[in-house]
Amino acid sequence: MSSKDWIEKDFYSVLGVNKSASTDDIKKAYRKLARELHPDRNPGNRDAEERFKAVSEANDVLSDPRKRAEYDEMRQLFGSGAFRRSTRGAPTGGFDMSDLFGDGTATAGDRRFGGAGFSDLFGSIFSGGNRSSRRPGMTRGRDVEAEVTLDFGDAVRGVTMPITLRAPGVCDTCHGSGAKPGTSPRTCPVCHGSGLVTNNQGAFSLSEPCRNCQGVGTVVDQKCPECHGTGGVTKTRTMTIRIPAGVADGQRIRIAGRGEPGERGGPPGDLYVLIKVRDDALFGRYGDDLTLAVPITFAEAVTGVDLRVPTLDGSVTLRVPPGTPSGRTLRVRGKGIIRRDKTVGDLLVTVDVVVPKDLTPEARKALEEFAASSPPAPRQQLESRLNHV
Numbered sequence: 001m002s003s004k005d006w007i008e009k010d011f012y013s014v015l016g017v018n019k020s021a022s023t024d025d026i027k028k029a030y031r032k033l034a035r036e037l038h039p040d041r042n043p044g045n046r047d048a049e050e051r052f053k054a055v056s057e058a059n060d061v062l063s064d065p066r067k068r069a070e071y072d073e074m075r076q077l078f079g080s081g082a083f084r085r086s087t088r089g090a091p092t093g094g095f096d097m098s099d100l101f102g103d104g105t106a107t108a109g110d111r112r113f114g115g116a117g118f119s120d121l122f123g124s125i126f127s128g129g130n131r132s133s134r135r136p137g138m139t140r141g142r143d144v145e146a147e148v149t150l151d152f153g154d155a156v157r158g159v160t161m162p163i164t165l166r167a168p169g170v171c172d173t174c175h176g177s178g179a180k181p182g183t184s185p186r187t188c189p190v191c192h193g194s195g196l197v198t199n200n201q202g203a204f205s206l207s208e209p210c211r212n213c214q215g216v217g218t219v220v221d222q223k224c225p226e227c228h229g230t231g232g233v234t235k236t237r238t239m240t241i242r243i244p245a246g247v248a249d250g251q252r253i254r255i256a257g258r259g260e261p262g263e264r265g266g267p268p269g270d271l272y273v274l275i276k277v278r279d280d281a282l283f284g285r286y287g288d289d290l291t292l293a294v295p296i297t298f299a300e301a302v303t304g305v306d307l308r309v310p311t312l313d314g315s316v317t318l319r320v321p322p323g324t325p326s327g328r329t330l331r332v333r334g335k336g337i338i339r340r341d342k343t344v345g346d347l348l349v350t351v352d353v354v355v356p357k358d359l360t361p362e363a364r365k366a367l368e369e370f371a372a373s374s375p376p377a378p379r380q381q382l383e384s385r386l387n388h389v
């Protein structure tokens with residue numbers, strides 16, 4: 001969801017709660033509406049479907065205290081201000097919030113970085129980039145997302161690994177000004193350096209970022225050859241991270257303090273790592289249990305067998321009792337995945353009776369003798385039915 005969405009949507013009224021509603025009240029309101037509007041109860045009703053989506057979206061933000069605080073703050077800053085009006089049909093065609101925050105409000109030192117992401121928005125606002133609300137305060141660094149692919153065993157046991165992050169940084173050649181070394185940006189002739197232009201439109205006086213300089217207040221005549229005038233370059237940062245034991249494919253883990261550094265002594269952001277796990281040739285995973293399929297012969301299934309099976313650390317011997325049917329799963333305690341609370345899941349061994357396709361003449365003869373001397377398969381029920389047909 002873009003930051004612009006957040007400004008334009010009133011999640012409180014969508015859920016029918018007031019701004020001071022507790023998290024519990026919000027959850028209750030959401031559950032009630034979600035039940036009423038659920039597509040299963042309103043088949044083919046587009047209006048209900050749209051409202052269902054809107055209610056889910058509102059709940060997603062308001063039920064998360066951190067997102068809710070960000071949302072509230074953003075609504076307070078922009079919700080009813082001139083910015084919002086100007087996005088709705090200003091005579092010059094309005095502007096994109098991403099222009100405003102991604103480019104327009106950044107200082108010369110960090111101008112024109114990033115996209116329209118929410119963290120970008122707040123990074124800009126709270127780093128003091130916004131001219132009209134420049135604050136000297138500390139800034140928390142941005143959160144960073146990364147993805148790693150782990151071998152199965154590493155995911156189970158945990159691993160320490162290097163990770164390389166790419167992030168926007170200030171161009172070293174021009175120190176972020178975007179101007180060719182030896183030249184300087186000059187004051188924008190349109191907005192005279194303010195970064196804003198004012199349109200008088202009837203009773204309203206609307207300010208919007210200057211389109212000549214994208215709200216920066218300066219223009220660059222000779223662009224820096226390194227960054228082509230943007231002032232920014234992509235920088236890589238390598239660090240070592242510790243992936244805890246037992247992570248699963250698709251899990252997202254947070255590593256506190258390993259995001260981008262803060263500014264002016266502010267704390268660093270967090271690193272979020274999306275985990276991908278490669279399949280293992282032998283082992284599978286079921287929750288916190290490891291799974292393993294082991295082929296056995298018919299004779300072993302009948303008479304029982306001691307099986308030596310691999311685990312993730314060493315091997316264990318497992319007793320398959322006489323008369324074990326194919327497909328039975330045997331549990332080896334404590335040889336599975338290490339959980340967060342340090343307890344350990346189990347190893348689930350499923351035996352699979354293999355039926356040979358080719359037999360030696362001796363084996364065939366022995367099998368025929370076996371068949372002749374063993375009771376028939378228990379098909380009495382089927383046969384009694386057949387006799388009545």
Ligand SMILES: [Zn+2]
Nearest residue numbers: 171174224227
């Ligand atoms: Zn440069």
Ligand SMILES: [Zn+2]
Nearest residue numbers: 188191210213
């Ligand atoms: Zn300008």
